[in-house]
Amino acid sequence: DTCLHEQHLCGRRLMRRQSARRCCSYNTLKAWLPILSWLPKYNLKWLKMDVLAGLTVGLTTVPQALAYAEVAGLPVQFGLYSAFMGGFIYTFLGTSKDVTLGPTAIMSLLCSSVVGGEPHRAVLLSLLCGLIQAVMALLRLGFLLDFISFPVIKGFTCAAAVTIGFGQVKNILGIQGVPQQFFLEVYYTFHKIPEARIGDVVLGLICLALLVTLMFMKSSLTSDSDSTCSIILYITFLLPPPTSDTTANGTVVSFGEIVEDFGGGLAVIPFMGLLESIAIAKAFASQNDYRIDANQELLAIGVTNIMGSFVSAYPVTGSFGRTAVNSQTGVCTPAGGVVTSVIVLLSLAFLMPAFYYIPKASLAAVIICAVAPMVDYRVVAKMWRIRKLDLLPFFVTFLMSFWEVQYGIVGGIAVSGALLLYSMARPHIEVTDHGVLVMELSSGLTFPATEYLSHIIHTRALQVSPPRSVVLDCSHVSVIDYTVISELRDLLRQFKLREVHLIFAGLQPSILKVLLAADLEGLRHNHSMDEFAATATDQVKSPLNLLNFTLEIVNLLSLHCPLHKNFGAQV
Missing domain, CATH: 1.20.5 (Single alpha-helices involved in coiled-coils or other helix-helix interfaces)
Incomplete structure (x- = not known):
C-alpha cells in the first residue's frame, strides 16, 4: 500500500x-500574444504594405473620430483620444490582420444614450466595458454572442443609421435647441426649419455633394474623402467655430450612482462592441482566407477599452468602414494599426488648433455619408423571400430602437429567443400511416417539446378506436432530457394498458444509453427495420396479436425497404 x-x-x-x-x-x-506568430516572419515587403495601409486608414480615422465624438455628445477631441489606443493593443493581441479598433457610429450612439454627453462618465464606461469584455474572454464566454440573431443585428444597424443620420440634419441646418430623443428630434427639426442658417446649409450641402461624388469614384480615393472635406473646410474658414454647452454645477456623484445611471447600457454596450468587432473580423477572415480566435478578439477589445480609459477614451470596437479600407489597401499584419495610431497622435499633438475651426455642418456631412450604407433596405426583401418569420425580430428591433437603443436590442433578442423556444417546443413531427403510425422526429427532444409530443401520440394513437401502435423514428434525435424520459415512461404504461406497442427506431448510441440507464419498463428498440422484423414475433403472445403485429411489420418493411413492397402487396 x-x-x-x-x-x-x-x-x-x-x-x-x-x-x-x-x-x-x-x-x-x-x-x-498572437504577435509572436507573425513577427518572426516579418519582412520588408510586409512593412511597406503595412505603412501604406496605416497611412491610408489614418487619414480616414482622424475626421471620422471627430465626427463620431459629436454623435456621442462629447467634445471632438475625445474622438481622437479613443482612436489611437486600439492600434497599439491590437497589434499584440489581435488575430485578424484587417481589423481596426476605434470609435464607430453605433458605439457612439449607444454611448450618447448612456453617458448623456458627460466625458467623465464616458471614460468610466470605457473602463467598465473593458473589464466586462476581458472577463468574458478569460471565461471563454464568446459563445454567448451566438444568441444574437442576424435579423436583430440588421434591425439595430438600420435603426442606428437612421437615428444617427437624421440627428445630423439639425447641424446641417445650423439650428439649436433640438432634443436628443428621436421622435422629439424629428418634430423640432421640422418645426425650427425657418431658423436655419444659410451659411450652415450651403456648407453642409457642399460637403455632402463632395463626399457623394468621391464615393462614386475609385475605391482608392474613397479612403481620403472624409479627410479632403475637413481640409477644405479648414482652409476656407467659411463658418465660425461651433459652440458647445457644458454644465459643471460641482455636484459630487458617487461611483455607485454613476453605475446605476448606466442601467442596461452597461450590459448592452459591451455585448454590442464584441458583436460588431467579431462579426467584422469573421467576415474579413473568410474573405482573405484565414481564421480568427473569437475569445482572443474579446480579450483584445477588452484590454483596449481598459487602457483607453486611462487616456480619456470612450468605448470602441471594430470599424467596418476602416477595416474595409485597411483590407483593400493590402495590409499584411496588424502592425498597420501602429501607423494609424501614430497618425492620430500626431494630429493630437500638432493639429488640435485646426480642429477648432471645423464647423459642425462639415462633421454632420461626414457622419451622414458614413452611416448611409448601413441602411440595408434589400435585407427586408431577402428575409421575406427566405423566411418571413425572421422579419418579426427585425422590425421589433428596428422600431423599438427609435424609442431607446437598448430597448430595441433587448426586445429583438427577446423575440428571437421566443421564436427559438417555440421551435424547440413545437418540433416538426411527420406522421405516416402504414398499418402502424410512424412518427418521424425532426430534432432533439427536450422538456419544452414534451407536452406537444405527448399530445400528438395521444390524439393520433391512444385516443382512437381501436388504439394504434406507434414507431418513433428517432434517427434525427441527438439530445434528450429527464423530463422527456418521465413522459416516455408514462406513455409506455399507457400503451401497455391498451395492448399496443411503442417502439423506438433509429436510436443513436448516446440516446440509447440514456434510455437504458432510465430502466424504462416495456422499452422496445431496434437499430434497423430488419432487426425489428426478426425479433418482433417473439414479443407477441396471442395469435390475434401475432397476426396484427405481423401485418404492421410488413407495412413498416414496405415503407422503409423498397425490396419488400411487392411482398407487402401480396399479403
Missing part, C-alpha cells in the same frame, strides 16, 4: 509538472 501511495503521489507530481510546462510553453504564450 505504501508503494502504491508513493507511486500515486509521484504520478500526480509528474502531471503537475507537465501541466506547468504546457502553461509556460511557447505555444501557450503565442496563443495569448
Whole structure:
C-alpha cells in the first residue's frame, strides 16, 4: 500500500509538472500574444504594405473620430483620444490582420444614450466595458454572442443609421435647441426649419455633394474623402467655430450612482462592441482566407477599452468602414494599426488648433455619408423571400430602437429567443400511416417539446378506436432530457394498458444509453427495420396479436425497404 501511495503521489507530481510546462510553453504564450506568430516572419515587403495601409486608414480615422465624438455628445477631441489606443493593443493581441479598433457610429450612439454627453462618465464606461469584455474572454464566454440573431443585428444597424443620420440634419441646418430623443428630434427639426442658417446649409450641402461624388469614384480615393472635406473646410474658414454647452454645477456623484445611471447600457454596450468587432473580423477572415480566435478578439477589445480609459477614451470596437479600407489597401499584419495610431497622435499633438475651426455642418456631412450604407433596405426583401418569420425580430428591433437603443436590442433578442423556444417546443413531427403510425422526429427532444409530443401520440394513437401502435423514428434525435424520459415512461404504461406497442427506431448510441440507464419498463428498440422484423414475433403472445403485429411489420418493411413492397402487396 505504501508503494502504491508513493507511486500515486509521484504520478500526480509528474502531471503537475507537465501541466506547468504546457502553461509556460511557447505555444501557450503565442496563443495569448498572437504577435509572436507573425513577427518572426516579418519582412520588408510586409512593412511597406503595412505603412501604406496605416497611412491610408489614418487619414480616414482622424475626421471620422471627430465626427463620431459629436454623435456621442462629447467634445471632438475625445474622438481622437479613443482612436489611437486600439492600434497599439491590437497589434499584440489581435488575430485578424484587417481589423481596426476605434470609435464607430453605433458605439457612439449607444454611448450618447448612456453617458448623456458627460466625458467623465464616458471614460468610466470605457473602463467598465473593458473589464466586462476581458472577463468574458478569460471565461471563454464568446459563445454567448451566438444568441444574437442576424435579423436583430440588421434591425439595430438600420435603426442606428437612421437615428444617427437624421440627428445630423439639425447641424446641417445650423439650428439649436433640438432634443436628443428621436421622435422629439424629428418634430423640432421640422418645426425650427425657418431658423436655419444659410451659411450652415450651403456648407453642409457642399460637403455632402463632395463626399457623394468621391464615393462614386475609385475605391482608392474613397479612403481620403472624409479627410479632403475637413481640409477644405479648414482652409476656407467659411463658418465660425461651433459652440458647445457644458454644465459643471460641482455636484459630487458617487461611483455607485454613476453605475446605476448606466442601467442596461452597461450590459448592452459591451455585448454590442464584441458583436460588431467579431462579426467584422469573421467576415474579413473568410474573405482573405484565414481564421480568427473569437475569445482572443474579446480579450483584445477588452484590454483596449481598459487602457483607453486611462487616456480619456470612450468605448470602441471594430470599424467596418476602416477595416474595409485597411483590407483593400493590402495590409499584411496588424502592425498597420501602429501607423494609424501614430497618425492620430500626431494630429493630437500638432493639429488640435485646426480642429477648432471645423464647423459642425462639415462633421454632420461626414457622419451622414458614413452611416448611409448601413441602411440595408434589400435585407427586408431577402428575409421575406427566405423566411418571413425572421422579419418579426427585425422590425421589433428596428422600431423599438427609435424609442431607446437598448430597448430595441433587448426586445429583438427577446423575440428571437421566443421564436427559438417555440421551435424547440413545437418540433416538426411527420406522421405516416402504414398499418402502424410512424412518427418521424425532426430534432432533439427536450422538456419544452414534451407536452406537444405527448399530445400528438395521444390524439393520433391512444385516443382512437381501436388504439394504434406507434414507431418513433428517432434517427434525427441527438439530445434528450429527464423530463422527456418521465413522459416516455408514462406513455409506455399507457400503451401497455391498451395492448399496443411503442417502439423506438433509429436510436443513436448516446440516446440509447440514456434510455437504458432510465430502466424504462416495456422499452422496445431496434437499430434497423430488419432487426425489428426478426425479433418482433417473439414479443407477441396471442395469435390475434401475432397476426396484427405481423401485418404492421410488413407495412413498416414496405415503407422503409423498397425490396419488400411487392411482398407487402401480396399479403
